Amino acid sequence: MRLGSGTFAAGCVVIEVLGVALFLRGFFPAPVRSFSGPEHHAETPAPEPSAGATSNWTNRPPPLFSKVVIMLIDGLRDDFVFGSKGVKFMPYTTYLVEKGASHSFVAEAKPPTVTMPRIKALMTGSLPGFIDVVRNLNSPALLEDNVITQAWASGRRIIFYGDETWVKLFPRHFVEYDGTTSFFVSDYTEVDDNVTRHLDAVLKRGDWDVLVLHYLGLDHIGHVSGPHSPLIGRKLGEMDSILMRIHTSLLSQERETSPPSLLVLCGDHGMAERGGHGASSVEEVNTALLLISSAFERKPGDVRRPQHVQQTDVAATLAIGLGLPIPKHSVGCLLLPVVAERAMREQLRLLHLNAVQLCRLLQENVPSYEREPGFEQFQKSERLHANWVRLYLEDSHADVLLSLGSKVRRQYSDALRTLSLALSAQGAHYDVYSMLVGAVVVLEVLALLLLSVPQALGATAELDVPLSSPVSCLLFYLTLLLLGAVHVIVCTSAESSCYFCSLAWPAVATVLALASALLCAVASALTRTLVGGELLRRNPAHSGPRWPELDLLLLLGTLGHAASLGSSSFVEEEHQTWYFLVNTLCLALGHDICRRCFPGDDGDRAEWLAGAAPTRPDKSPRHDVLDLDQRRKGRSSLDALRGPEKWMVLASPWLVLSCCRLLRSLNHTGVQWAHRPDLGHWLASSHHKAELSVLAALCLLAIFMLAHRRCSPVSRVAMALGLLGVYCYRAATGHLLLPWQRESKGISKGIVEARFVYVFVLGLLFMGTKDLLKSRVIAADHTHQPTGLRDLHGGLVLLAALLVRPHNLPVLLCSLLVQAVMTRFVWRPLRHSAAEVTAMHYWFGQAFFYFQGNSNNIATVDISAGFVGLNTYMEVPAMFLTAFSTYAGPVLWASHLVNFLSSDTRSGTAPRGPWRPDKAAPAFASRARTGAPRPPFEETICPEDLQRPFRGSRHICVGLTRTAAAAGRSRFLRVSAGFTAADEPPGPAPHPPRQDSQNSRESALPFPLVPHRF
Amino acid sequence: MSAGPFQIATQEYTMKNTDIKRLLYTHLLCIFSIILSIFIPSFFLDNFSVLETHLTWLCICSVFVTAVNLVLYLVVKPNTSTKRSSSHKVTRFLKCCIYFLMSCFLFHVIFVLYGAPLIELVLETFLFAVILSTFTTVPCLCLLGPNVKAWLRVFSRNGVTSIWENSLQITTISSFVGTWLGAFPIPLDWERPWQVWPISCTLGATFGYVAGLVISPLWIYWNRKQLTYKTN
Structure with missing residues (x-):
């Protein structure tokens, strides 16, 4: 079954969410609680048990203490x-x-x-x-x-x-x-x-x-x-x-x-x-x-x-x-010594009340409560208690009553202890089986995603999900059978309740079938990759490509951050990790830019650009061609920038660094330094309302200028009115001052103003969605898509401006500023690959999450955002608004990423796909193996962009087919024929590569698009 | 092109071996100077320890390392192709001083951008910048002189032209990496005395520098067959 990569990714996300939900359900067991209504006071206390004779004591026992x-x-x-x-x-x-x-x-x-x-x-x-x-x-x-x-x-x-x-x-x-x-x-x-x-x-x-x-x-x-x-x-x-x-x-x-x-x-x-x-x-x-x-x-x-x-x-x-x-x-039991001085009847009555309350809680939380030992003990002691009450009412002998009563009391206290233990265990136990099933599903999806990255990002943006071949069918049924058996065994032998076991059979069967199907898919993808890898290894052309420093930094930083989460100290101060990584990223970018802007002398520069080892005295014609090409490209990318533009490129990392430093001192977060005075507290204090008002107004103005530079006039007007509404809202709630309003009048909830802003937010989102849908329906029409995405981004920015606290508006502004600067002066001129840009967006998004003053502590969540524009507490909108204002930073960066990538691929300036040639190779290998017919004629780009990861190597990929681009559906290009300059022994010895002259002549053409025949 | 290159290659080879030896000795001297800076002051100063009186140690260490670098530069003269008249020497020296100060300020700014306090602990931050400049800028100045183009050449990929420049590259980068890694324990809640602001970073820089000094001769020796340098 062939799937488009979009469908595949969506499917993976859905299954992943399912797995995570299952895992979390097991990890956070539902708290022990009673589901009966709140009308507790009217409830009559449980009557004294009595066998046959009716007890005359039905009202609540009197208080033992007055004060x-x-x-x-x-x-x-x-x-x-x-x-x-x-x-x-x-x-x-x-x-x-x-x-x-x-x-x-x-x-x-x-x-x-x-x-x-x-x-x-x-x-x-x-x-x-x-x-x-x-x-x-x-x-x-x-x-x-x-x-x-x-x-x-x-x-x-x-x-x-x-x-x-x-x-x-x-x-x-x-x-x-x-x-x-x-x-x-x-x-x-x-x-x-x-x-x-x-x-x-x-x-x-x-x-x-x-x-x-x-x-x-x-x-x-x-x-x-x-x-x-x-x-x-x-x-x-x-x-x-x-x-x-x-x-x-x-x-x-x-x-x-x-x-x-x-x-x-x-x-x-x-x-x-x-x-x-x-x-x-x-x-x-x-x-x-x-x-x-x-x-x-x-x-x-x-x-x-x-x-x-x-x-x-x-x-x-x-x-x-x-x-x-x-x-x-309450899961506690009465401290018996406290009542030990009271009459026996009262003691038993109090113990009975406590036991009844615990039993009710147990019944409501444990489905199989009859099997609990505590419940059985309770029933037994209740029977004994009833007998005792009958004897008491019949005026039996005092000694008999006392000895019997102390026996009942012992029974009761045992029952109470067992019940209390059972209930506490209920609240504290992990549902390991559900967690395991969830984890297995999540890991399988992860493995499948990782294995199919090269294929999914390849030319056709399609991939095989081999569910129907006979071998995988056999494996599928075997796994399903095994999982079913495990499920039955686990659920019949488990003594505590288990969420996954309590699900209905069809749901369980679906999940199990999903798990085994995923296993099959992973197994087949794995074999395919291994076979492909085998083919590659036989091909001596595949020597380890040299990674550029930036990629190495991004990869190691992301992995290092993931590893640091294993330590609670690092989790507490996670923001420091992100600030540190983002700063390092900026410095690395600055270094990169410096090297590109000021190459040493010309000879060095050529070598640097070609990435060739300096020992090679004579270069192969192919390399010369590529050097030329590279140099031409290098010139076109950075040397084309003259004067102020170039200086802006040079200064942009430092600008971003200064922004980050400013934001860092705006909100101190984490655990150790959270109590330090910071700019945010200073601004939020009531003495500095005027300063805060000026700052907020300036920020809103700048946000307007940054957010909507290339938009339709309608959305510009909507944005302007919306931002004005944001200021009015904050003024109404008493955070900011209006210049014409000296006296602070009564503080309202600002419902009208907030709803006024919501109208524009929804309008922008609606316009964006409409344009997007239009571009979807009319496949050839790509003009609407970027405007649609821009409008969506603008809507999100407006919503964020409304929801974040006013002293956090600089964070929003800086986020837009950094996005604009990085796009204009770093990512576009330096032609970073989509993977690099994505990783950088992720880093910045995380850093801005913490710049907002958030931390891993739940106490820093700003709940007030959930009430903006709402009269009363409404659960769903409040949850959504709170979540959005908390994650405003990452969400805005993600939406900017979508914007950037779509505009980048559309303009076609540097559509360097997020793949590497070595990663794309398996797709090629598999295609070669299956013998899919090659198109007889393909446009080939001599891919100067693809050489950067290959700088140290002498093996150049040749073709980048554009068949997919011609199809008009996908913007991904494909490396079709990986490595032709094949069998060169490594080493400094100059060796003219086997080269067909036609190829080099073609590549020497000034225009990179040349026909290439396989 | 049959016999000539071979002879030249053997000559180069022996030259390289002696060069590597000289490199190793100079590096050992540098390490020795750092060790001395830890032990010698305790004879003259009361209560001297690296952690307690950290700023004093920073000053002493940077003075020692600078002095050793200068002496080695004058004695070993790795840069054989310098042919400048003595009249230029004074301006050259002044230029070097200005470069050194500029690098100190640049590092200071970078530390502040990385999150060092802006107003408090200025002296600590600046001394940290000084010691990092000592480990990185001073050797560069000794070896390459105040010549930005040469610096850019050495620190761009494949731009080195001699063993000395190669070792310079390695020690500088390892000092930076050491400093970078040294910043990690600062926010953790271990409450150790060396977690106070510049100490873990300066220690990281020192360890990185020492590691670079040790590694670079070994690495060059290991890769001496592959390393060939353009003669300029």
């Missing part, structure tokens, strides 16, 4: 409280841990051990899924069911002091709050004093139910000087005294009539030995958790060792302690 104080100390790892440091610096806490009315635990936090996910885990009891990040794009507020929301909904008064992350997560929930920012890491006293200063008044007032304190100082000290700094001890002492104040105040206010109060001391994450946190080492994961209440009385001599529990257990415990329903997504 709760949560004292969260950032970075409080377990040995700060329970280790030697705690004994030394926290005497009161140590006393409470050892002898007081308290329960101590070591709570294990799940990575990522960063504050925000940890707060979420403490309050919701769920494990953060990666998908959450995308789902919560529209608002930073915590939408999941959690303890704070439940408490707020039930009318508790909550007061918060501390890290302002809480205020963002719970924007309406606190009756009183004071958020401190954790921006200045070097400050570790003010940040805590700001919390403590409210404490006395609040404790005295007592008009609240929940008090949350979040102390940041300890974590800051850890970041600055590590966990062994002397400052840590002082800070722990301060925390100890605060704990004592709170505790004594709570004790003094307790009354006999109301339930006691609870004081929770906990850490959100630990602290690594170097002071940071975020990963999963033992020091970062283990945090201290101390529950203090007069309810937890203990007899003297009752030694309680800190138990290891999960951090997620806190949510369930707090919810039960406050008499609230347990958060729906």
Whole structure:
């Protein structure tokens, strides 16, 4: 089956997307969540199980504690409280841990051990899924069911002091709050004093139910000087005294009539030995958790060792302690010691509620939940519980009830632990089988693409996809059978759920058939390449061509960047890699240009141009011809540029370098230097609105001049109005100033202005598409295509100008400027090949992605772009706009590449195809093997452009057929007859190549198009 | 054209061997000077170490290398075809100085374009430019003189005319490559003392220069059969 290369590439992209989607589905498992609606509060709690007799206790159990104080100390790892440091610096806490009315635990936090996910885990009891990040794009507020929301909904008064992350997560929930920012890491006293200063008044007032304190100082000290700094001890002492104040105040206010109060001391994450946190080492994961209440009385001599529990257990415990329903997504289980003093019936009731909640979560997330051991345990304990309730209602003997009850309690706690483990594993396990299938599909497509590059870029731009030959059919069926067997075995033996197994049979069969078909295609392409390579190797003409430095740089840079992604340090600072590579590229271009503009003396120049070894005293006639040709061409390319043009060519790499340097200081990104002051922050601050306005206006003007130089008047007008609209939009949203408007009037959302711009964006895109389609339909009409592409590019530029933040407009301007300069003064005059130009576009696109201030951190995504011109949050347009504004740099460079290549091939100045003669050789070989009839007469170009990669070699390809160009469909030319000046031994010995005189005479013709007979 | 070229070839061959030997010795002296610049100052200066007092070392190293290059140039005189009168020597020397300064400033500008801080750490950046010029421009000036055309010839492909120019090409390029590679560890979060701004680059340049000094005689010796130079 023969396919056009466009169809082939499109097919490959579709299959690739499919494979990547499958892989990602396996890599990011869906988070554990409940699908029932949000109307949780109306829900009645699960009734007490009872066998036969009806229970009289159906309403929710009462709260265990009247008041709760949560004292969260950032970075409080377990040995700060329970280790030697705690004994030394926290005497009161140590006393409470050892002898007081308290329960101590070591709570294990799940990575990522960063504050925000940890707060979420403490309050919701769920494990953060990666998908959450995308789902919560529209608002930073915590939408999941959690303890704070439940408490707020039930009318508790909550007061918060501390890290302002809480205020963002719970924007309406606190009756009183004071958020401190954790921006200045070097400050570790003010940040805590700001919390403590409210404490006395609040404790005295007592008009609240929940008090949350979040102390940041300890974590800051850890970041600055590590966990062994002397400052840590002082800070722990301060925390100890605060704990004592709170505790004594709570004790003094307790009354006999109301339930006691609870004081929770906990850490959100630990602290690594170097002071940071975020990963999963033992020091970062283990945090201290101390529950203090007069309810937890203990007899003297009752030694309680800190138990290891999960951090997620806190949510369930707090919810039960406050008499609230347990958060729906919580995977934690109740901390049993907290309720150990209550009556047996109440304990069992609370455990039952927790177990019911976990089971519901399990049912909704695991399809085969009946087989889970936790579920079976739960059913068993529920039966026992029902029996116990019946006995209780029948007034059985107290001893019997107690012994039976403790048995049920043990059963329940086992069931809870198993359920919790099963649910946590659900969130953390990779679906390896789906990942493997996806990876196999992706790799097969990649291999097929690589193998068919020479063929697809060859003359006919068509290639064989051998699906129908009998051998590959046999292979295909065998592979399909094997994959099917593997699928059945894997899916029947897997104990955990698997996405690929849960797909319907036809879908699975399609994917498997696709995988095996691809395997066949790869195998046949491989054999063809190998056979072709064999033929080539037999041909001694094929000696290794010498790569020009620029190609080497592009190849090594791209590969080196790919290799650098294996290290997380390089990923964090990926922008530095790209800036470095782009700068090096500019310098290499500058060097190249210099060498071409100032060749040494004439003799050197000839050699340099010919690429011949200097030892050869007499040149073959063929070489002379080519030298002449080269020189002629060289003259025409660079010497033709006179005066200012030439100097512009020389200066353009330096101009690009300066642009890059300017942009680099506009936005600092990454991890290590992101906090440094940069131009972008300076411009964005409200004091410099006037400067920003002037800059934005200038940028928009320059963008207009650069973006639409060769366009129709209609699109020029559309562009101008659109850019004007962009300025008005930014002025309306209060980012910029209008000159006639001294007073800043009310800030609107700028809906009208933004929609005004959207009209022009859509108009430009529509015009571009229309022209493109026109040129497609009328095959001979190539005039519409470039204008269509230009209009499309203009539309994208306008959209980007609307969406990027105003201080990033210089990035857009520089991108257009660099594109224009490079096109005009570098790529066109120096005649870079399409492959080189593509690689350079890729590099610049990546660099501009980071120039925009993006990084590999999700926090740098500018979500506000998703709301431009929209009244409310609409998921699909918001996602699209956000994605476009994030990837504006790469997208604009890609669209410019399409523009450049299409205009380049159309004008036909230097259609050096993206192939190399050695790569194109297999196509030739295969054609020779299959014995396809050669056209009797072909136009032949003596391809001066093709010699550049071949500079060191003495073997020159002869023919570049133009049959395809004559067909009018494809713009790719083809190397038809590769290597004729064949069997020369390598070495310095002069050797007149076997040469037919006709050929040389032909090539010596001033015009390169000569008939050539094979 | 039967016997003549052969004799000339043998002559060339022996000349080349002695040349390679001289080249090797001069290069060993250059390496020795760098090693000396590490050890000698610690006898005179307190608290001297390459990393802690890096700027001092940079100055000392560049002075040593320049001095050794000048002395070697005067003693070995690889460029036999210089026939200039003594009156021109002063202007020639002044020209060389100006070229050296210009190359320092050019390198400084390139470093800033590569992302070195513009206002802070100016001295560090400039001394880095000085040492890189010492490794690259000074040998060029010694060997080729202030003659831009000759420079362009040597650094274009296949433009070298002697062993000395070939080795110059190799050492210069390896110094640049060393500097380039030396910039990679700067943004990483290893928090080592040598990751501070110019240190890793200067160390890279030094290692690249030394590697070039070692490699170039070996490479020329290895390829002495293939290397033939045009006589000018």
